[in-house]
Amino acid sequence: xxxxxxxxxxxxxxxxxxxxxxxxxxxxxxxxxxxxxxxxxxxxxxxxxxxxxxxxxxxxxxxxxxxxxxxxxxxxxxxxxxxxxxxxxxxxxxxxxxxxxxxxxxxxxxxxxxxxxxxxxxxxxxxxxxxxxxxxxxxxxxxxxxx
Numbered sequence: 001x002x003x004x005x006x007x008x009x010x011x012x013x014x015x016x017x018x019x020x021x022x023x024x025x026x027x028x029x030x031x032x033x034x035x036x037x038x039x040x041x042x043x044x045x046x047x048x049x050x051x052x053x054x055x056x057x058x059x060x061x062x063x064x065x066x067x068x069x070x071x072x073x074x075x076x077x078x079x080x081x082x083x084x085x086x087x088x089x090x091x092x093x094x095x096x097x098x099x100x101x102x103x104x105x106x107x108x109x110x111x112x113x114x115x116x117x118x119x120x121x122x123x124x125x126x127x128x129x130x131x132x133x134x135x136x137x138x139x140x141x142x143x144x145x146x147x
Contacts, residue, residue: 006054006084007064008128010108011073013047025072026096029063033093038063041095041136045104049073052132054087079128080112088125088133097139107131 017025022044033039036059043050051067053060068076089095099107110128125133 003057004054004084004087005057005060005082006052006129007060007081008050008052008079008112008132009064009067009076010079011049011051011076013049013073014071016047017044017072022096026094029094031093032066033059033063036060036062039087039089039092039094041089041092041097041132043097043099043104043107043135045098045101048101048104048108050104050108052089052129054084054089079108080126082113088129089136095136097136099135099139103135107135 026042029042033053033055036055038053038055038059040051040053040055053063053067055063064081107128110126110131112126112128124130
């Protein structure tokens with residue numbers, strides 16, 4: 001079974017992102033992530049970013065290194081960088097959503113470290129990941145219902 005790693009972080013935009021600037025950022029990230037074998041999700045709300053990256057350790061390290069070098073944001077706070085048993089965003093080289101500010105805050109301020117239970121073969125996701133996955137499921141349902 002392949003070994004994956006996940007990284008989640010929050011940061012703030014240095015200046016306001018226009019819709020065109022966000023589109024350009026997503027096109028670039030999606031192309032890079034597809035090449036590196038990385039999947040994940042980017043959430044943005046009024047200059048606040050949350051990103052979750054997952055995939056092979058080398059690919060995630062390359063993508064995260066690009067993120068850390070970017071001058072488009074500041075105040076990067078790493079929430080978690082840890083091995084994961086499976087991908088949760090396997091069909092998204094970089095999914096994107098703009099949640100309500102309160103939802104973004106809930107996800108960003110949740111606990112991102114999973115509890116280790118030796119007796120459990122399939123550990124529960126961390127509270128932060130559980131919130132992100134629940135949000136993502138609702139966001140995807142809302143998009144498909146609106147279509």
